[in-house]
Amino acid sequence: MALVIQPYRVEHEAAVAEFNRRLQSASSDPSFVFSQSSVPRWLPPGNDNTVWNEFYVAVDGSSPESAVRGVYALKQEALFVRGKGVQRIACYHHPLSEGIVDRSFTSVGMLLARDALARQPFLYALGMGGAETPIAKMLKALGFTLTPIPFHFRVVHPVKFLREMQALREKRWRALLMDIAAASGTGWLAIKALQAMKSSATGIANTASEEIGEFSAWADELWNAAKETVNAATVRDARTLKLLYPENYSSPIASTRRLRISRNGSAIGWAIIGVRRKDAKFGTMRVGSIVDCWAMPNDANALIGAATRALEKDGVDLIVSNQSHHSWCSALEKNGFLKGPTNFVLATSKKLTELLQPFEENRALLHFTRADGDGLPVNF
């Protein structure tokens, strides 16, 4: 085997299709599939884009058909670091190795990761399903620092939550208790009371929320005003936001909306909200998500409040959010969100972690959300 890891070009498309077929036929995991097109559908490179995706393939020169044995993607973007300016970084995402289904290719996974790191030493990965998954363990072995991103949730319809939250109903006795709580009304009372007890949001007076088609200059003003309140955040100026949330982008699986929140006519922040794709752990519940947000810290309460009301109007049963910055975590809690266990993890390479030093002190001032990472609307 003589693997050459190189940019994914149109001449590799047939081999990638075959790679996908081999992975799919040997595994029951529907996520083991890479882009059939060598050109990213979302965030393609070019046209002076500030953020774009690049695809890479590991081609096996020893196979007669130049088989592809591994793939990965890099989302190239800019990171603002307080006191240090803007640094180009990349997110390592969607790595897939034939080693997942054929152990004779066990070395491919680490070769992909090392290749990505060589191309961009300021590298991160996000999500990964938790710190104990193979990808997270591999990155940790490569010297990455793993940081869990807090998860918060707010139950809108308690009875449905009790009956449908499959992640909590795995044990029979627990499922029975939840059914009893749902049928008797005690569950409804307990959840509503708990969320009400936690609510203490202020600063929401005189605010208005509107759905907008696209971001413009007002978003630049907000970016510039609030960026000094974080230790680091991927750039969220108007130009980048237009790329991340293009007006006509649609997905058959999930939806996103842009909210602009104003006070006395002036924009104080924005939020990206949406309804998540169907997920077995949530049963038949419609799950809304506060995907991303931006505002000065003392406007976070108002922003979360507005986003929550918009999602409740959409008729969702549950609202979730992953936010790393303590101001947003606090705002979620003040709006009655409860903290839950998280499997959403940030992994930062050695060089990137050094850039963010002192890391332990700065951890709660990093602004990473579900919009970071592969950030695909389908994946939040």
Added chain:
Amino acid sequence: MASDIFGVPAAKLTGESSPETVESWDSVQHLNLVLAIEEKFGLQLDPEEIEQMKTLGATATLIDSKLQPSS
């Protein structure tokens, strides 16, 4: 080294041991093996050399060849 990394008694490992015969030899442990070799022997393994590490025997041969002084 392999015994520690894979959690398998050394007596059960041979030159023919590979990811196909050692259940715990997955991609993460393969990386750990590479990193351990690089650290212990002061080597830097390139992708082609890492691909050659298909068995413990092949890995030992690789290490030997890298440690031989070049003529």
